[in-house]
Amino acid sequence: MGSFSFQEEAKKSQQKNYVWVNGPIIVGAGPSGLAVSACLKEKNVPSLILERSDCIASLWQNKTYDRLKLHLPKNFCELPLFGYPENFPNYPTKHQFVAYLENYAQQFEIEPNFNQVVESAELDQETGVWRVQTQDCEYCSRWLVVATGENAEPFWPEIQGIESFEGPLLHTSRYRSGSEFKNQRVLVVGCGNSGMEVSFDLCKHNATPHMVVRNSVHVLPRETFGLSTFGIAMTLLKWLPLRVVDMFLLLLCYFTLGNTDNLGIRRPKTGPLELKSAAGKTPVLDVGAISEIRSGKIKVMEGVREITKNGAKFMDGQEREFDSIVLATGYKSNVPSWLKGNDFFGENGMPKTPFPNGWKGEKGLYAVGFTSRGLLGVASDAVKVASDIADQCTTIEDCNDISSTYNHVRP
Secondary structure, three states: OOOOOHHHHHHHOOOOOEEEOOOOEEEOOOHHHHHHHHHHHHOOOOOEEEOOOOOOOHHHHHOOOOOOEOOOOHHHOOEOOEOOOOOOOOOOEHHHHHHHHHHHHHHOOOOOEOOOOEEEEEEEOOOOEEEEEEOOOEEEEOOEEEOOOOOOEEOOOOOOOHHHOOOOEEEHHHOOOHHHHOOOEEEEEOOOHHHHHHHHHHHHOOOEEEEEOOOOOOEEEOEEOOEEHHHHHHHHOOOOOHHHHHHHHHHHHHHHHOOHHHHOOOOOOOOHHHHHHHHOOOOEEEOOHHHHHHHOOOEEEOOEEEEEOOEEEEOOOOEEEOOEEEEOOOEEOOHHHOEOOOOOEOOOOOEOOOOOOOOEOOOOEEEOOOOOOHHHHHHHHHHHHHHHHHHHHOOOOOOOOOHHHHOOOOO
16 A cells, blocks of 8 residues: 555645545435444544435435334334433334434534435545545545445336336335325235335225235234334343244244234244344234235235236236236345445445444445344444444544544535
């Protein structure tokens, strides 16, 4: 590596379209970006968040359905250093969660640079500086924190004939309420938490949802005897092996939800917690959909073989007509589209190193929000990343030495 001077880079920040960042650059102003910025601030390390939209938590604000609530109790969904208001319910609504994030940003005086679309980010091998290019300028820093998360872009599946459908076709990122589909026959492709909840929401607005269940899936009751099923599992794991806890959960499911195989929803052979740990596949937490399936208000369909101009053909030979199609097929990471020349992230946009060590790459590269463990994983990674960067700040001529030259330059 060639010789490098932080002062020289800071002087370049006086040039047009160049910004030297006195601390790490964080890409993404969702929960992950806010959490790591707050943890850094607590350690007196400045940072700069680049966000492509015009608000924090744009996924939650702009791409979620009205009925959405946190799937886990709020005590499992706190970001570091700041809890929820006592008057919030156990399962905050999406609007309450957004309010919590806005208060979080205000509490730690986090002010992202909005409307900054990162076109590329790459390590300058000669100087060891990360150069992040947006449509406006180039930002440079010793550290880069990727906080765009696992859900940056909607995932659109390849289904034969999908372009021929003549009715409304939308991803759940554009679905808001079943009121738009009253009295319609709606095909919901996907049976994860979103697919189940959208199907349930459609029922409540007098639509007739047909939910596609292509693969096996674990469905757990969100609560058991008034207690969080997830909370019960976490408590049991303190004393019992994972597989024993899985056996308990499956027994619990049988008594509360019945045999879901009879409803067309097959359970995987691997237990829910073991499957989550090994493959990152999240079990569905039932909020009422199973009851509607049992009553026949939600129809369970096998995999889609082909979409037609007015409906769909299924793997079991059935063919049905539908007024609308909703793709509850989830999201994907967009990291490969802009992070260049690194071996830390795989082609799927996820860190190659599995949890719990996927938060740190090489040469100042970090990742927050890629654990497949929700907000608990976000909080864990944010604390680790901030501590690691703060430790470096005590050993190199960085943050405080150039603060007077740079002083938080913004474009």
